Amino acid sequence: ATPTALLVGTGRGAQLGVLIKGPEVLESTRRIDTVVLDKTGTVTTGRMQLVDAHTDGDTARDEALRVAGAVENASEHPIARAITTGARQEVGELPEVVEFANLEGLGVRGVVEGRAVLAGRAALLEQWGLRLDGPLAEVKAAAEADGKTAVVLAWDGGVRAVLVVADTVKPTSQQAISQLRELGLTPVLLTGDNSAAAGAVAAQVGISEVVAEVMPADKVEVVQRLQAEGKAVAMVGDGVNDAAALAQADLGLSMGTGTDIAIEAGDLTLVRGDLRAAVDAIRLSRRTLKTIR
Numbered sequence: 001a002t003p004t005a006l007l008v009g010t011g012r013g014a015q016l017g018v019l020i021k022g023p024e025v026l027e028s029t030r031r032i033d034t035v036v037l038d039k040t041g042t043v044t045t046g047r048m049q050l051v052d053a054h055t056d057g058d059t060a061r062d063e064a065l066r067v068a069g070a071v072e073n074a075s076e077h078p079i080a081r082a083i084t085t086g087a088r089q090e091v092g093e094l095p096e097v098v099e100f101a102n103l104e105g106l107g108v109r110g111v112v113e114g115r116a117v118l119a120g121r122a123a124l125l126e127q128w129g130l131r132l133d134g135p136l137a138e139v140k141a142a143a144e145a146d147g148k149t150a151v152v153l154a155w156d157g158g159v160r161a162v163l164v165v166a167d168t169v170k171p172t173s174q175q176a177i178s179q180l181r182e183l184g185l186t187p188v189l190l191t192g193d194n195s196a197a198a199g200a201v202a203a204q205v206g207i208s209e210v211v212a213e214v215m216p217a218d219k220v221e222v223v224q225r226l227q228a229e230g231k232a233v234a235m236v237g238d239g240v241n242d243a244a245a246l247a248q249a250d251l252g253l254s255m256g257t258g259t260d261i262a263i264e265a266g267d268l269t270l271v272r273g274d275l276r277a278a279v280d281a282i283r284l285s286r287r288t289l290k291t292i293r
């Protein structure tokens with residue numbers, strides 16, 4: 001039978017905005033010493049905006065925006081939403097994309113008005129034997145040093161533009177992370193985004209351990225590695241790409257504002273998507289278990 005205190009703890013969690021899958025979940029929070037946090041949508045709002053577009057000498061800005069907006073129109077990724085919305089605002093209606101492919105953790109590919117298009121991380125360019133250099137490489141480096149995400153746009157075998165997308169840290173993230181530290185927990189930022197952007201966000205919220213440029217399928221391995229080092233790991237995430245890591249973690253906390261797949265994979269749901277609720281949940285379980293023992 002489940003001790004009454006655990007059931008009470010579960011009910012108290014609901015008042016704090018934390019949905020707990022079962023009373024036994026509170027037990028597993030006890031040993032947690034490491035909290036792995038996904039960046040986009042978890043520490044940041046995930047509401048990205050298109051803030052800049054730079055083209056090579058031969059490509060018109062409008063053309064770059066039309067093509068990028070069109071190819072990203074078929075993707076649900078927050079970066080894609082930002083590019084499509086920003087492009088529409090500047091150039092109006094967007095052309096169709098055909099032969100669309102989502103390249104998980106890298107970007108997108110498709111055909112727009114006869115052009116074979118790639119949009120995403122610079123690593124994507126390797127598929128076409130291209131690399132980013134010259135002024136557009138400088139645009140990318142400057143954007144990333146500033147914590148922004150650079151999206152490289154290429155078509156028909158040439159790099160055409162770099163679009164800059166920016167996200168903002170949630171107003172409550174910094175406070176939540178300092179509270180995690182006060183509880184004796186070590187926060188680790190985990191993201192598929194580039195190291196510079198990850199480092200800039202980490203610095204803003206006070207995280208010193210960062211694991212960046214991690215492919216979606218490899219997030220789970222980062223959790224496993226920490227567990228192999230003897231850590232008891234909580235994972236906080238919101239995306240499809242976080243689901244396996246949420247399930248692998250000793251405690252999976254999903255953002256109520258995130259995808260259904262992530263919510264399904266977690267043990268706890270932070271209803272409002274506010275990281276401070278993760279701190280409340282860990283405090284609650286410690287108190288609840290003290291009552292029992």
Ligand code: ADP
Nearest residue numbers: 040075077079080105106107119120191192193
């Ligand atoms: P995160 O781990 O921060 O939630 P993802 O694993 O979804 O991010 O993506 C990793 C990186 O891949 C992004 O930071 C971005 O550079 C690139 N990327 C992913 N999807 C897209 C897209 N639709 N358009 C452009 N770039 C993308």
Ligand code: MG
Nearest residue numbers: 038040041239
């Ligand atoms: Mg995410």
